[in-house]
Amino acid sequence: MTTTLSEADSKALLGARGIRFADEYQAADASGAVTAAASLGYPVAVKLCGDLISHKTERGLVRLGLLDADAVSDASIALLAAARPEDGEVSLLVAPMITGARELIAGISTDLQFGMTVMIGLGGILAEAIADVAIRVAPITEADAHEMLDDLSAQSLLGSFRGEPAVDREAVVNILLALSSVAETVEGLVSVDLNPLIISDGTPIAVDALVEMEG
Amino acid sequence: MSDPRFRALFEPKGILVAGASSHPGKFGFVSLHNILASGYGGKVFATNLEGSTVLGVECARTIEELPAGQIDLVFVCTPKGANPDLLRACAAKGITAAFLTSAGYGESGDAGRRDEAGLVALCAELGILLAGPNGQGVVSTPSSLCAQIVAPYPPAGSIGVASQSGNFVSSFLNWACATGIGISRAVSAGNAAATTVADYLGFYGEDPETKVGLAYVEGLTDGAAFMESVAAITPHKPVVLVKGGATAGGARAAASHTGSLATDDRVFDGVCRQIGVTRAATIEEAFDAAATFATQPLPSGNRIVVMTTAGGWGVVTADAISAHRELELAELPDDLISAIDEHLPPRWSRNNPVDLAGGETRDTIPVVMDLIASNPAVDGIVYLGLGIQSNQAAMMRRGRFYPDHGLERIVAYHERQDARFARAAHDISVATGKPILTATELAVADPDNAGPATVRATGRLCYPSANRAVTAMGHLVRYSRVRQRIG
Numbered sequence: 001m002t003t004t005l006s007e008a009d010s011k012a013l014l015g016a017r018g019i020r021f022a023d024e025y026q027a028a029d030a031s032g033a034v035t036a037a038a039s040l041g042y043p044v045a046v047k048l049c050g051d052l053i054s055h056k057t058e059r060g061l062v063r064l065g066l067l068d069a070d071a072v073s074d075a076s077i078a079l080l081a082a083a084r085p086e087d088g089e090v091s092l093l094v095a096p097m098i099t100g101a102r103e104l105i106a107g108i109s110t111d112l113q114f115g116m117t118v119m120i121g122l123g124g125i126l127a128e129a130i131a132d133v134a135i136r137v138a139p140i141t142e143a144d145a146h147e148m149l150d151d152l153s154a155q156s157l158l159g160s161f162r163g164e165p166a167v168d169r170e171a172v173v174n175i176l177l178a179l180s181s182v183a184e185t186v187e188g189l190v191s192v193d194l195n196p197l198i199i200s201d202g203t204p205i206a207v208d209a210l211v212e213m214e215g
Numbered sequence: 216m217s218d219p220r221f222r223a224l225f226e227p228k229g230i231l232v233a234g235a236s237s238h239p240g241k242f243g244f245v246s247l248h249n250i251l252a253s254g255y256g257g258k259v260f261a262t263n264l265e266g267s268t269v270l271g272v273e274c275a276r277t278i279e280e281l282p283a284g285q286i287d288l289v290f291v292c293t294p295k296g297a298n299p300d301l302l303r304a305c306a307a308k309g310i311t312a313a314f315l316t317s318a319g320y321g322e323s324g325d326a327g328r329r330d331e332a333g334l335v336a337l338c339a340e341l342g343i344l345l346a347g348p349n350g351q352g353v354v355s356t357p358s359s360l361c362a363q364i365v366a367p368y369p370p371a372g373s374i375g376v377a378s379q380s381g382n383f384v385s386s387f388l389n390w391a392c393a394t395g396i397g398i399s400r401a402v403s404a405g406n407a408a409a410t411t412v413a414d415y416l417g418f419y420g421e422d423p424e425t426k427v428g429l430a431y432v433e434g435l436t437d438g439a440a441f442m443e444s445v446a447a448i449t450p451h452k453p454v455v456l457v458k459g460g461a462t463a464g465g466a467r468a469a470a471s472h473t474g475s476l477a478t479d480d481r482v483f484d485g486v487c488r489q490i491g492v493t494r495a496a497t498i499e500e501a502f503d504a505a506a507t508f509a510t511q512p513l514p515s516g517n518r519i520v521v522m523t524t525a526g527g528w529g530v531v532t533a534d535a536i537s538a539h540r541e542l543e544l545a546e547l548p549d550d551l552i553s554a555i556d557e558h559l560p561p562r563w564s565r566n567n568p569v570d571l572a573g574g575e576t577r578d579t580i581p582v583v584m585d586l587i588a589s590n591p592a593v594d595g596i597v598y599l600g601l602g603i604q605s606n607q608a609a610m611m612r613r614g615r616f617y618p619d620h621g622l623e624r625i626v627a628y629h630e631r632q633d634a635r636f637a638r639a640a641h642d643i644s645v646a647t648g649k650p651i652l653t654a655t656e657l658a659v660a661d662p663d664n665a666g667p668a669t670v671r672a673t674g675r676l677c678y679p680s681a682n683r684a685v686t687a688m689g690h691l692v693r694y695s696r697v698r699q700r701i702g
Binding site for chain 1: 442
């Protein structure tokens with residue numbers, strides 16, 4: 001059996017180990033969410049967050065591009081109402097909107113033969129069909145991380161693209177090295193998903209995280 | 216350090232064939248035949264129930280009758296049930312390695328798996344290195360040893376083969392026979408009950424007779440151990456590997472063939488990249504890569520020049536190099552272009568590919584090849600067009616006008632020239648420390664052609680197509696990067 005951490009706890013665990021996320025706030029109710037949104041600046045995204053919630057997008061628990069306080073308030077009320085009893089304790093996550101034409105995914109998973117592995121791949125809605133990923137067994141070196149990026153087929157997507165600068169490869173490498181260290185040091189870890197890593201102005205920013213643990 | 220008992224397996228001072236048979240279709244006959252026919256220099260003993268003479272070898276009825284301390288390796292062709300007592304008797308005579316061809320173990324259900332576990336435990340208790348069971352045999356050219364139930368016995372060389380499938384040992388050895396690029400050791404791991412492909416590779420890593428490991432695996436029972444063992448080899452020797460079961464359909468077949476656990480192929484691919492294994496998609500690509508590592512120097516960079524006597528070949532090869540992720544079609548520096556200008560008419564390509572455009576005279580090819588290889592802006596050469604004139608010479612020699620009309624003289628000249636060019640490719644490569652890969656389909660269309668025949672005589676592979684040469688060059692370049700990273 002495995003259990004998943006909430007998005008906020010997942011981000012806290014990974015954030016403490018060198019993975020950078022966009023600033024965001026946790027709020028208990030709609031008015032808390034509006035206060036948080038005001039301090040972040042609009043537009044924002046609001047998500048329902050809880051230990052037992054793992055498929056937010058499929059359940060419609062992510063509201064993007066909210067432009068003002070009314071929109072945040074309405075979305076927050078709707079999200080809290082959509083919580084199911086089996087979701088357990090829930091809260092709202094208010095985050096700035098991160099936009100970019102490209103998305104990557106990164107993560108950790110456990111292979112039966114080789115143990116903990118670190119992964120980087122092309123993200124976005126076509127990711128599964130394209131399946132452009134590179135995997136290594138943890139721990140990885142900096143040279144491994146660079147080779148992982150080199151191994152991706154879609155190199156043209158990593159260069160400058162549709163008016164956006166080239167992907168900051170060093171920043172991606174640092175995320176992979178941080179994941180490798182998480183894989184090595186976190187007891188009972190089963191998997192980590194950083195999906196998506198939005199490439200915003202060339203910089204990869206993790207906007208969602210899901211950590212799966214044994215037990 | 217790998218297990219010292221691998222010496223007993225690959226360099227035995229004496230061999231016992233247990234279960235020798237007088238029936239030429241049985242493993243117990245074929246293996247004895249192959250050991251004797253390959254010219255093995257150590258003592259050969261045999262046992263069978265009748266105590267008969269097989270191929271001139273007087274068989275003992277029991278192992279107890281044999282001398283102690285003269286045999287290192289037992290080659291077991293007996294039915295499974297006889298093996299426990301047999302192995303105990305072997306251990307008492309000082310035998311420390313056993314190759315088991317016997318079937319009916321882990322590949323055949325629960326009872327077989329229990330027997331295999333018992334076999335492993337018994338060999339551990341007796342201090343015997345267990346190879347197999349259900350394997351085809353072991354080859355070791357430094358000992359002129361062909362203890363196999365199948366052909367062929369390959370030419371001697373420096374490729375060490377280990378395979379989870381016995382038939383792919385034969386395939387690799389057949390490629391060795393066809394190309395002349397020889398083998399140091401080869402072993403079929405069979406069920407790999409105690410000794411795995413990774414263990415054999417570990418021995419090859421330390422074996423002075425072996426320059427490159429070549430392996431076929433279908434699946435792994437212990438990925439972490441595989442990784443650790445192979446990662447210790449690649450910093451000083453290349454390891455080339457083909458993995459069966461890379462697709463879902465292939466993985467199902469592998470599970471029923473060798474009982475291996477499936478792993479995500481993308482994970483395995485990443486492991487290979489991480490530990491510097493040269494992974495090949497096909498058996499011939501793997502052999503080409505191993506043969507290239509065994510015979511060519513490692514390049515220090517990826518800038519490749521195509522040297523050709525004809526346009527079209529060069530164009531297609533330039534395409535293959537440009538499309539290859541590891542390789543770069545070298546840009547010719549001005550000093551090299553002017554140096555080549557001195558030796559060719561103005562119509563030569565003045566670009567990469569270096570197309571001699573039929574402008575060559577007696578010495579042009581060796582001279583231009585040397586200029587290219589010696590230039591610091593070049594890391595390797597693919598040489599095309601060898602053997603064309605000798606191909607014409609062969610037609611003249613067979614035709615009804617030979618040896619008159621001056622044909623004898625021109626035929627001899629062409630063949631001498633092609634032999635010279637092939638030797639130049641070798642000598643210049645050695646002198647400059649850069650790989651020069653010669654490709655022509657004449658390697659298979661007419662292996663006796665003076666061009667490809669001389670490439671073989673220099674100990675190198677004559678690639679049957681430019682694309683195969685480019686793929687092999689890509690593996691050289693990628694591994695040289697591995698060495699720069701972890702060597």
